[in-house]
Amino acid sequence: MSSIKKIGVLTSGGDSSGMNPTIRSVVRTALSRGLEVVGIKNGYEGLMYDYIEPMNASSVGGIINLGGTILYSARAPEFIEPAGLAKAANNMRKHNIDALVVIGGDGTYRGALDFSTIYNFPVIGIPGTIDNDISGTDYTIGYDTAVNVAMEAIDKLRDTATSHGRCFVVEVMGRHAGYIALEVGIASGAEDILIPETPTVIENVIELLQRGKKRGKKSSIIVVAEGDEIGGGIETAQLIEGKTGFETRLTILGHMQRGGSPTARERLMAARFGFIAINALLDGRRNIAVGIWKGEYTYTPIADAVKKHPKIEETDLALLQALSI
Ligand code: F6P
Numbered sequence: 673m674s675s676i677k678k679i680g681v682l683t684s685g686g687d688s689s690g691m692n693p694t695i696r697s698v699v700r701t702a703l704s705r706g707l708e709v710v711g712i713k714n715g716y717e718g719l720m721y722d723y724i725e726p727m728n729a730s731s732v733g734g735i736i737n738l739g740g741t742i743l744y745s746a747r748a749p750e751f752i753e754p755a756g757l758a759k760a761a762n763n764m765r766k767h768n769i770d771a772l773v774v775i776g777g778d779g780t781y782r783g784a785l786d787f788s789t790i791y792n793f794p795v796i797g798i799p800g801t802i803d804n805d806i807s808g809t810d811y812t813i814g815y816d817t818a819v820n821v822a823m824e825a826i827d828k829l830r831d832t833a834t835s836h837g838r839c840f841v842v843e844v845m846g847r848h849a850g851y852i853a854l855e856v857g858i859a860s861g862a863e864d865i866l867i868p869e870t871p872t873v874i875e876n877v878i879e880l881l882q883r884g885k886k887r888g889k890k891s892s893i894i895v896v897a898e899g900d901e902i903g904g905g906i907e908t909a910q911l912i913e914g915k916t917g918f919e920t921r922l923t924i925l926g927h928m929q930r931g932g933s934p935t936a937r938e939r940l941m942a943a944r945f946g947f948i949a950i951n952a953l954l955d956g957r958r959n960i961a962v963g964i965w966k967g968e969y970t971y972t973p974i975a976d977a978v979k980k981h982p983k984i985e986e987t988d989l990a991l992l993q994a995l996s997i
Contacts, residue, residue, distance in 0.1 A: 674954045676794070678708040680724065680769040683741040684715030684748070684776040684783065687930055688802045688814020690938035691741040691775055696732035697946025698773050698798070703729055705954055710767060714744045715776070716751035716783050719760040724767055736939060739817075739931045745776075751783050761791040770794070773949055775813065777801030781961060781978045788959045788974070796953050797961030797974055798945045802930055805849035807981045808972030809963025813945065816937045818845070818929040819855050825925055826860035826893060833891035836919070839881060839912055843905030843924040846897040848980075852929065853897040854988055863996045866896040866908060869984045874902065878915045880996065885918070892918075944969075 681698050683691045695711070702709045711731065713723035735742055750756040764772075771794040774784050784795040799806040802818035822844050833840045842862075844852045850867020857865035864880055866872045881892055896908045905922045913920040934942065941964070948969050949962045961977040963970040 674956070676707065676770045676953055678710070678767075678769055679771050679773055679950075679953070680710045680712050680719070680764070680767070681727070681743070681773045682712035682715050682718060682775070683743045683745045683800065684774060684780040685745060686777065686801060687741050687745045688800050688812075689739040689817035689930065689932050690813040690934040690942045691745075691800050692735040692738045693934055693939045693942035694775050694798055694800060694813050694946050695741065695743060696735055697943045698950060699727050699732045700729055701947045701950040705950060707950070710769060711743050714746045715780070716748040716756075716760065717746045719763055720748070720751060720756050721759070722763050722766075724763065737933050739933055747779060748783070752786055757787055757790055760787060761793070764791070764793055771796065771953055773798065773953070775800040777803065777812070778806060778978055781806070781974050785959070785974045785978060794953065794958045795974065796949045796957070797977060798949050799961060799963055802852065803846050803849045804851040805980070806961070806963070806977055807979055808961060808970050808977045809965060810983060811941055811964050813938065813942055814930065815851065816935045816941075817932055818852055819859065820935050821929050821932050822852060822856040822925055823859045825923070825928070826856065826862070826895070829923055830860070830891060830893060833893065837890055839892045839894065839916075839918045839920045841894045841896060841905050841909040841912065841920060841922045843896050843898055843922070845926065845929050847899040849899070850897040850984065853895045854984060854992070857895040858988060858992055858995075860893065860895075861995070862893040862895045862992075864894050865992060866894065866900040866902055867984070868897060868899040868901060869982045870989065872900055872902045874911050874915070878912065881912065881916055881918065
């Protein structure tokens, strides 16, 4: 018999599409296993300031296809201060919450780690970030939708780029990670991608663009992650236009990549992660983050999940180069 009778669920940090179906899966799996569930609004802020409400099966009805998060989200720097953690612990006791399920990225996990270490409340993490930059999992909730949103935008940009014979620089999100840039670059047939995980040599980009023009390419697309060391889209577009003389335009996709209805893959992963998170908790696992790695479910200590391990596939970099000759 598990000692866990009541759980709290929250979403924290940058929102991502797929958080809603994840909440749905957490709540309904927990109810089906006889647990009580409360929803905590505005992430850790809600835990500190008591924005806590009971949830039932109907609380999560009709949200499987909705972007955003019905529990809202926030970045809450106060939570990592001793006073913030103490307020949160008081509310855990006041509501008799035995364990927390947190859905978010590395900042969310760092908060969870401090909280569980100092106050000994069990915490289970579910990776929710468009950046796909959490260790111990090769998928994070929101990533697939973000890549699809960016791909659809780039397809449209290619139409106008070709009509006008222009080069387009498209900046995608990823302050510290180039996964969105890499996969959307491959999926949309971009000429090149610039990402923080690999050194950017602008002369190579210029040469590639000039070679393409010589062989008759009507347009070109360069995808740059916002965190690339070159500085981002503005700097990239200026350098390209300055060094090639090609008419160049810049589009920054920004926060639109975080919104929209979750893709089918997203909803499936949301359902799976919510289900295995609750079962892990009831099986006695503590302070771990669920995930998936090469098709197998993973249970990574949160202390390890917050450590950065870049997982860019060399093969993907090589194939992008091969396909953009
Ligand atoms: O971590 C998710 C993310 O969307 C990053 O890709 C981006 O750099 C950052 O959040 C933007 O944060 P904010 O919404 O606080 O501006």
